[in-house]
Amino acid sequence: MLCALTNRQEVVEGYLSGSLAPEKRDSFEEHYFGCDECFATLQAHRALQAELSAGAAQIRAVSPRKPGFWRWSVAIATAAIVIVAAIGIRWSMKRSSTPTVPPTQAMQANPTGPALAELAHFDPPPYTPAVMRGVQDEATRKFSAAMKQYQQGRYDLAIPGLRQAAKLNPEDPGFIFFLGISQLLSGNTDEGVAALQQCIALGDTPYVEEAHYYLAKASLQKGDVTAAEKELQAVVQLKGSLLSKAQELLQVIQSRAPVAR
Amino acid sequence: MDVGSVSFIIKNVGVHSDDSIIWADLVDRVRRGDSSAEEELSRYFYPRIVAMSVIRLRDPEVAQEIAQDVLLAVVVALREGKVREPEKLPGFVSGTARNLVNNHFRCLRDEPRTVELDLETPSSHNLETEAELAEQRERVRAALERISSQDRTILLLTLVEGMHPREIALRVGLSLENVRTRKMRAIRQVTDQLRKLSRTSEKTPLSRETLK
Numbered sequence: 180m181l182c183a184l185t186n187r188q189e190v191v192e193g194y195l196s197g198s199l200a201p202e203k204r205d206s207f208e209e210h211y212f213g214c215d216e217c218f219a220t221l222q223a224h225r226a227l228q229a230e231l232s233a234g235a236a237q238i239r240a241v242s243p244r245k246p247g248f249w250r251w252s253v254a255i256a257t258a259a260i261v262i263v264a265a266i267g268i269r270w271s272m273k274r275s276s277t278p279t280v281p282p283t284q285a286m287q288a289n290p291t292g293p294a295l296a297e298l299a300h301f302d303p304p305p306y307t308p309a310v311m312r313g314v315q316d317e318a319t320r321k322f323s324a325a326m327k328q329y330q331q332g333r334y335d336l337a338i339p340g341l342r343q344a345a346k347l348n349p350e351d352p353g354f355i356f357f358l359g360i361s362q363l364l365s366g367n368t369d370e371g372v373a374a375l376q377q378c379i380a381l382g383d384t385p386y387v388e389e390a391h392y393y394l395a396k397a398s399l400q401k402g403d404v405t406a407a408e409k410e411l412q413a414v415v416q417l418k419g420s421l422l423s424k425a426q427e428l429l430q431v432i433q434s435r436a437p438v439a440r
Numbered sequence: 441m442d443v444g445s446v447s448f449i450i451k452n453v454g455v456h457s458d459d460s461i462i463w464a465d466l467v468d469r470v471r472r473g474d475s476s477a478e479e480e481l482s483r484y485f486y487p488r489i490v491a492m493s494v495i496r497l498r499d500p501e502v503a504q505e506i507a508q509d510v511l512l513a514v515v516v517a518l519r520e521g522k523v524r525e526p527e528k529l530p531g532f533v534s535g536t537a538r539n540l541v542n543n544h545f546r547c548l549r550d551e552p553r554t555v556e557l558d559l560e561t562p563s564s565h566n567l568e569t570e571a572e573l574a575e576q577r578e579r580v581r582a583a584l585e586r587i588s589s590q591d592r593t594i595l596l597l598t599l600v601e602g603m604h605p606r607e608i609a610l611r612v613g614l615s616l617e618n619v620r621t622r623k624m625r626a627i628r629q630v631t632d633q634l635r636k637l638s639r640t641s642e643k644t645p646l647s648r649e650t651l652k
Contacts, residue, residue, distance in 0.1 A: 196602040205538065212530035212531070212534040213459060222491065223634035226576055227627070231599055239593075239596070335588040
């Protein structure tokens with residue numbers, strides 16, 4: 180059937196929410212009883228509504244904050260930069276607090292059970308822009324612009340800039356690390372894994388421990404417990420700041436029933 | 441949702457001459473006792489009746505019972521040649537369904553009961569197997585994971601909480617236009633995925649291909 184219904188999406192939404200006037204509701208029912216296109220749209224909306232409803236708690240947990248929150252965040256972050264800059268710790272300048280966001284794929288009902296999905300949750304590594312004196316190179320400018328999106332939780336929008344920055348300077352582990360994290364947080368698990376592996380391949384950098392740790396999380400997202408264990412063991416061997424977290428996670432994974440793993 | 445301001449073209453939309461021929465042909469075949477025509481009619485309209493009944497009644501079990509009653513009433517009417525305008529069969533079926541749903545509501549007035557909204561299995565009756573249902577869910581999840589967390593929030597507020605884009609804009613700190621654009625884009629991404637599935641799995645018996 181050739182359907183020329185305008186505003187199909189709005190009509191379907193109104194129909195599902197019960198906000199259509201009775202005569203319009205009846206008309207739409209009569210219409211989709213004979214229209215494959217509109218019925219397919221309706222069913223798709225219903226399926227989407229069901230899935231959103233099932234994952235509502237997790238979606239609300241990562242719900243974007245109002246602008247006011249971000250104004251305060253920026254103020255706090257700025258204060259943190261000044262303090263950290265005074266101390267002069269170069270690498271630690273790149274991190275500060277950002278909101279808690281679980282990975283997008285954590286909402287997936289993994290066949291190995293919800294516990295695995297829970298273990299795959301992670302807080303996005305916080306980032307605070309470094310105070311740079313002098314003229315920034317293009318890669319750094321791209322990175323800084325992209326990380327503004329990252330700080331606001333728009334990980335998908337951060338990806339293009341991070342990708343460009345990493346291309347311009349493929350030796351910078353920070354660029355590649357945050358590209359990997361943004362990919363993971365945008366649901367692009369495979370791309371995220373590839374970037375984190377690239378970060379690890381750069382050798383002994385300040386990001387190697389975290390890259391292993393978040394690779395473990397990505398593996399859990401994919402349901403690959405063995406790969407997750409391998410990455411966590413790498414974190415343990417590094418004996419860094421994530422040692423205890425990695426050990427705890429390893430313990431939880433290894434205590435899971437074999438059938439669940 | 442404020443749909444009063446948007447153009448609402450439903451009547452006479454999609455009423456294609458080919459479709460009128462298809463419906464008239466089907467009605468004629470049922471009237472002549474063609475059992476395969478009855479089966480085609482059931483397979484085509486059953487998911488639609490169930491969808492409509494679930495949306496109105498919020499009770500999937502009752503919706504299925506009503507769908508059976510509607511199909512029975514329609515087939516009996518067609519066999520007895522009681523359908524005056526065979527080319528408007530979808531309208532006849534939806535009208536019959538509406539009447540039975542309304543009858544059910546009238547009965548409920550005498551015997552009020554609590555009904556649960558089952559959002560877990562919204563369109564299972566449109567799919568033939570559990571595998572297809574599982575695939576549909578997987579596609580929805582995958583599509584939802586591909587969009588940003590902000591877009592997921594906008595969809596949740598729209599489709600589950602029934603909020604107006606204006607309210608959502610205030611909630612998430614975006615402009616009204618931005619919310620509308622993001623919502624439409626996100627829904628399109630997800631529905632495109634699902635429609636690909638429904639096109640491959642739903643063997644609509646009343647398509648032109650099967651009736652020619």
